[in-house]
């Protein structure tokens with residue numbers, strides 16, 4: 444893909460992070476109880492079902508989380524690509540970097556999407 | 569007012585197999601003397617083997633770029649008094665292969681300059697080769713690119729650029745500023761082609777906006793600004 448296209452996607456995913464990230468933070472902010480013990484329980488494996496995850500039974504919110512996942516993965520890995528291209532120069536090194544990041548991105552997306560699907564389907568009582 | 573300074577000059581002959589050294593020369597100076605004057609004094613009176621490049625002695629030809637006390641500057645445009653020191657270190661510009669002493673190989677730099685097609689492009693090939701008329705411009709149209717046309721291709725910005733240091737494929741501040749200069753020229757019809765090349769891997773996206781290019785330019789060109797403006801145009805292709 445051409446560099447210009449990759450960079451346009453970089454900017455767009457940056458905007459996507461801003462929008463979907465705001466939704467995510469806002470949802471967490473509304474959901475999480477004010478006291479600290481309850482907050483910790485939302486982060487622990489046992490307590491999670493009673494706090495944040497049920498929110499993602501809502502399809503629109505689950506989709507916004509998926510968008511956040513896609514945007515952060517692309518934006519982050521593309522940023523890393525730019526740094527690595529300066530560290531490892533030459534056409535063949537660039538090819539390795541590209542495919543390695545592509546594989547990492549695919550794994551992150553698969554694992555993240557699986558988690559979101561689980562949250563969407565079994566999230567909470 | 570000092571009447572003598574020490575010039576600490578980088579000496580290196582890549583063909584000799586010996587490592588680079590610094591040699592110190594004591595040089596008598598007078599008021600308003602430039603670093604180039606002092607170097608030429610050394611060459612004439614103390615060491616004829618010292619190699620350096622110069623021509624116009626008035627900041628026009630762009631050939632006397634070197635690192636003077638660590639900063640890329642034109643030797644003919646740097647007064648000794650402004651440095652306010654007893655010892656001046658002179659080295660060849662960074663980011664260029666060294667030919668000998670203070671002379672660097674600028675062919676890569678000029679190659680990149682050529683790659684941005686620094687000439688007016690007309691869609692009509694016949695008109696391009698045999699123009700039939702003058703292409704008039706208003707003052708406003710001229711002002712769109714005027715500051716970028718002051719570039720004398722001295723290469724100081726290229727020596728100051730940290731991205732060029734890290735990645736020699738990067739077109740560099742000078743070439744990109746010239747690319748922008750021609751895009752903004754109302755007589756030019758090659759914007760689409762130019763923007764395509766600006767958007768390539770080695771183009772505008774590689775700039776980290778360190779801004780050192782604009783800091784060192786002796787002609788008041790602002791390549792960092794040109795690159796940022798070019799980025800926006802590359803994004804929208806217009």
Ligand code: SF4
Nearest residue numbers: 719720722723725785
């Ligand atoms: S932009 Fe300035 S520093 Fe760079 S080559 Fe042109 S005149 Fe020299």
Ligand code: FES
Nearest residue numbers: 623625630632644
């Ligand atoms: S000798 Fe021409 S610019 Fe210095």
